[in-house]
Amino acid sequence: MRLIAVDPWDCGCNECITGEYVALRWATDDNIADLLAGRLRNNLNNGTELDVTLxxxxxxxxxxxxxxxxxxxxxxxxxxxxxxxxxPDPFRAGLAA
Incomplete structure (x- = not known):
């Protein structure tokens, strides 16, 4: 199964169980880089706020x-x-050239 989205912190939906989505709690640095770069869909639609420092x-x-x-x-x-x-790696996240 190919990962396509990051879900809220405690999500336990079927897609998180099968590996199509990852709950924010279990996301890796690479998952977050891909989220920032738009390669993973952002399902953090419940008021989740991420503090990003460059x-x-x-x-x-x-x-x-x-x-x-x-x-x-x-x-x-x-x-x-x-x-x-x-x-996350700044290059992978699309924040560095």
């Missing part, structure tokens, strides 16, 4: 300064206080 590196060689994404950190805090953090 760390940039600047390169001032030459005539201009270029900022490049060096690190991505995605954090989710569940209503019961559980926190999950992912650090």
């Amino acid at each position: 760390t940039y590196r600047t390169d001032s060689t030459g005539r201009r300064t270029v900022m490049q994404v060096e690190r991505v950190r995605v954090t989710y805090t569940h209503h019961d206080g559980q926190t999950q953090t992912w650090e």
